[in-house]
Amino acid sequence: MGSEINVYITLVATSGVLNFFLGIYAFAHRTSIPYARTFLIYNAALAIYIFGFAFELSSDSLEEIKRWIVVEYIGMPASAVLSLLLVFRYLGRNVSRKMVAAMFIIPVITLFLVATNDVHHLFYKDIYIRESSPVPLVDIDIGEWYIVHGAYTFGCLLGGLVVLLRRWRHTKKMYRIQHATLIVSQVIPMLAAFLYLMGATPWGMDPVPMVLCLTSAMYIWAIVSSRMLTIVPIAKESLFESMREGVIVLDGAHRIVDYNRALSGLLPRVSHRTIGKTLFEAWPELTGEAFPFVHSVDGMEEELHWKTAAGPITCLIRSSPVISKGGDALGTLLLLIDITEQKRLQDQLQNLAFLDGLTGVPNRRRFLAQGKEMLEKAMAAGKPFAVILFDIDYFKRINDKYGHETGDRALVHVTEVCRRILPPGALFARYGGEEFAVGMPDAAIGEAVEWAERLRSALSAEPLLTGTDSIGITASFGVAPSLVDGDTLESLLRDADAALYDSKRNGRNAVSLVAAAKE
Structure with missing residues (x-):
């Protein structure tokens, strides 16, 4: 068994080395990788976890094993959160700093409880060297916080997987290799952790550090084959929300089915209650005036004016049809371009002229x-x-x-x-x-x-x-x-x-x- 453990340690160390070099790659290309910082920290956390586990396996005493377990938990709880953040960054979803800080609360508590476990035994009720093992391997009796930590870690990985799977249908073929890589990077650790908890792994050892070698290899392959990280798809939702112009999406019956964030600056009264109403019903509520084109908005390009608490607004409103792949009309897209300042300058110039x-x-x-x-x-x-x-x-x-x-x-x-x-x-x-x-x-x-x-x-x-x-x-x-x-x-x-x-x-x-x- 000793030689087999050495092989296992070698595989684990190899996984750590791969993660280490992935972090170096992210640092070297940080100007061309949109989410290089998150990817770098993610790989650093995995490397700490993996090398800590390798040193745990090579330890000779229980006290030494405990010390390396603390090192492992510097990286392992954080890596699950960073994996989820990596998915969000890849999909172009913004996560506020407050939300990021909140996501790291449980990993920080976990690290503290692992480091002080001998005082309270909330993480491990007991940790001891297995008597029948020819090399020092430990068994544990899990505590209350171990369950909290495990559920949270699993939830982060599962959340990232669900988000990626929901986006798969809307991902173009050219980006599916890197999209699949991210999916696998969520699935493999989840499956390995599940087998470990079910007691179905060799010698009852945690297989996650070793299988991370596979995910690292997949990352390297995806980087080489599809220029993953440097060429990242921009999510349609991100484009929609980052547009400076206000956008209203109408269905075939001219009902409002969606709008972007910029519209709130032009129509401050717009809210989720607006969804489902026809444009002609909602417009008086939003502006205090009836929509001037009662029957249709197709092909419209007109200037409209209304008043808000911040002052009068002038917008150029353009409409364009939303067409399905089969050529059927699905609805209408209204683009509201704020030309208030432009009109004010035009009026000033006209005043200067006349x-x-x-x-x-x-x-x-x-x-x-x-x-x-x-x-x-x-x-x-x-x-x-x-x-x-x-x-x-x-x-x-x-x-x-x-x-x-x-x-x-x-x-x-x-x-x-x-x-x-x-x-x-x-x-x-x-x-x-x-x-x-x-x-x-x-x-x-x-x-x-x-x-x-x-x-x-x-x-x-x-x-x-x-x-x-x-x-x-x-x-x-x-x-x-x-x-x-x-x-x-x-x-x-x-x-x-x-x-x-x-x-x-x-x-x-x-x-x-x-x-x-x-x-």
């Missing part, structure tokens, strides 16, 4: 574009339209005497006074420099002149107040109503400009009507 940066009212470009539309609508409806043009009197004197900063404040002051007085439908713009324009829909000759007079009076009555000065501001006005069907915005602006200069020639702070309207 709004005056100082006063915030439309600029000349916006007035010409919108004024033409307003005039065309008025003429098509047979309604009047008028243009009022006015210029701040002696504006250069304000700049020269008080400075350009005060001049800017004067322009803002004029804007605020006019906006307060003008009706909602009027188009008010800074036309250029100290010149302003007003488009007045539905304003006949007399009404347009009346509005111009109101503006003139208000400006005269409200001086600009600075810290030390009260600066009187007046303006000269020209009014040009549309008189014939051939009038254009440009012709009205020319007429209003001519009337404006009449006001300046007549002493300023006045309203003048274009000559053609007086006749």
Whole structure:
């Protein structure tokens, strides 16, 4: 039996060496292996366990055997947890640090109880050298914690096996070699441990350290044949959950069957209760608004807006069909792309293009574009339209005497006074420099002149107040109503400009009507 034990020790040591070199391989390729750290620690734990067991078999006394058993339990309980973590890393499943720490609680307790077993006998009730054995082999009477430790170790291996088997159908053929390797690495230790506990192993010895030689050899073969570790499949769930865009999966009846984590940022009210409802039922609950496309979402690519507690959201929503391998339509995938910031920047650029940066009212470009539309609508409806043009009197004197900063404040002051007085439908713009324009829909000759007079009076009555000065501001006005069907915005602006200069020639702070309207 002594020579047979030596053969067994040799096989066990070989297994330890293989695990040791697998750890070195993981360390050397740590930049190209996605889960190198976990694989390295896993093989280190196995190597400690295996070499500890080899030294246990070569020990001559019970005390020496006990010391090496403590060494074994530095690696063995942790290796089961690390095996499960390795499976999770391979499948792309994230495990939080708190969860990892929780998973190691039982292995840490196990190590402590093994090291202090002579005090409490919770792990082994008794451990003794077998009388009939020609070499020192031990038998044990298991304690309460041994059962807890064994169940937990078996549970970790079984959990990893179940997860891998469930993924097998969804694993592409090119990745099945390494997938099968992981499955075998869970099955072989489980079977060996089961045979050991049933008393069906030679001389009643633990076969797990020796059979780990087989799993290590399989790892090496898989690394060489399929570049296992360096080329790892990315799980579809990981892709789904890591997408920055929100995703909603609908079945053929437009019921919501799944969604990803990013959707919660766009629709904070989404929850597991949303699953099973149709999109048209759930959307009002999620956004407070009805889904605008009631009958179908096929081929949709639209911008939708809704409000959340964090602010308004704008999303580009695209739909694409989910097709089975046989070509049948299974449902629809909705992709929600957050373009809120993009729309905000577009609005800012549009404002820069069409709004005056100082006063915030439309600029000349916006007035010409919108004024033409307003005039065309008025003429098509047979309604009047008028243009009022006015210029701040002696504006250069304000700049020269008080400075350009005060001049800017004067322009803002004029804007605020006019906006307060003008009706909602009027188009008010800074036309250029100290010149302003007003488009007045539905304003006949007399009404347009009346509005111009109101503006003139208000400006005269409200001086600009600075810290030390009260600066009187007046303006000269020209009014040009549309008189014939051939009038254009440009012709009205020319007429209003001519009337404006009449006001300046007549002493300023006045309203003048274009000559053609007086006749």
